[in-house]
Amino acid sequence: MSNDKGTVKHIAEERIGILLDISERFFKGDGPAGVDEALAKKYIGLAMQIRRHYKIRTKDKRFGTICKKCRTILIPGITCTVRILGKEHTAVYKCNRCGTEKRAIFSSKPVATPLSSK
Numbered sequence: 001m002s003n004d005k006g007t008v009k010h011i012a013e014e015r016i017g018i019l020l021d022i023s024e025r026f027f028k029g030d031g032p033a034g035v036d037e038a039l040a041k042k043y044i045g046l047a048m049q050i051r052r053h054y055k056i057r058t059k060d061k062r063f064g065t066i067c068k069k070c071r072t073i074l075i076p077g078i079t080c081t082v083r084i085l086g087k088e089h090t091a092v093y094k095c096n097r098c099g100t101e102k103r104a105i106f107s108s109k110p111v112a113t114p115l116s117s118k
């Protein structure tokens, strides 16, 4: 069957990916009309709507970097600034558009590299 749940969710997930790609390009100014934040935010809103409607848990990490207040993709150096709080093991992403802060906790354990684990 072409209309089963798996297929529909797959298509929806693909569309979310495309919408996020386009909105990221608009924020960076790679789009055909240069930087167009209003359109980029509209696409993010659409992607969030599709995600909510089909109850999709995307593996797309960009969803974790969307400002909840103004729907901006947080791109370090373009739409947000990143501060590392070493003692608290936290990275603070501050949105340049609305000033909302988002915190991400990272592990204190060093990451094993091929050279360090002999």
Ligand SMILES: [Zn+2]
Pocket (backbone or CB within 6 Å): 067, 068, 069, 070, 071, 072, 095, 096, 097, 098, 099, 100
């Ligand atoms: Zn914001």
